[in-house]
Amino acid sequence: MGKESNIIIGILAGTAIGATLGVLFAPDKGVNTRQKIADEALLQKERLASTAVDLKERVSASANDLRDRVATTVESQKQTLDEKVESIVTDASHKADDVITTLENKLAELKAKNKKLQKTS
Template sequence: MGKDSNIVLGILAGTAIGATLGILFAPDKGVNTRQRIADEAQLQKDRLATTAVDLKDKVAAGANDLRDRVATTVESQKQTLDEKVESIVSDASHKADDVITTLENKLAELKAKNKKLHKTS
């Protein structure tokens, strides 16, 4: 639990204890005192339920925000990876073209030397 939720629970617990002690020491009939205790317990239960719902909503919102940030980061990394792969493929394509051109030039040279050798024989 976070610091905020601990503070809220502490305040609620303190309020409940204080109200219960105040009612117990008040000069009133037992029936009235028990009814006040029951009413205060119900009020604190309702407050606690509301706090729990609020806390759940905050956690859900935080989880959604985290999920969205992770999705954005993953998408960004995917785009970066796609760009890098595209760059590598492009570089490899250019280098392959250079190798093919060099090989074609060497083949032409070899053909020329082969012609010379056939002419002299």
């Protein structure tokens, strides 16, 4: 956006210089020429102020848009992260259940072997 504002300022400055030179070389009285220069300067000032306001509004709108897009992206990523964490916790819980079941089965086998050994002794 900096390049765009430089172009606008350049156009406005060129217009002001051109208008001033045109008025200076025009065959008119000094009082009338100075008034025309003052009027043109005031007009250019108003145009520049208008351009500055437009530029400010565009920058503000762009900043708001960027803020909204970042907020949406952050919310989306947070939701994705929450889903991944939930999935990992669920998987870990299932694996823990599998390990506990396997250990319970092994313990039952060992108890059965131990009973057999105690009966034979």
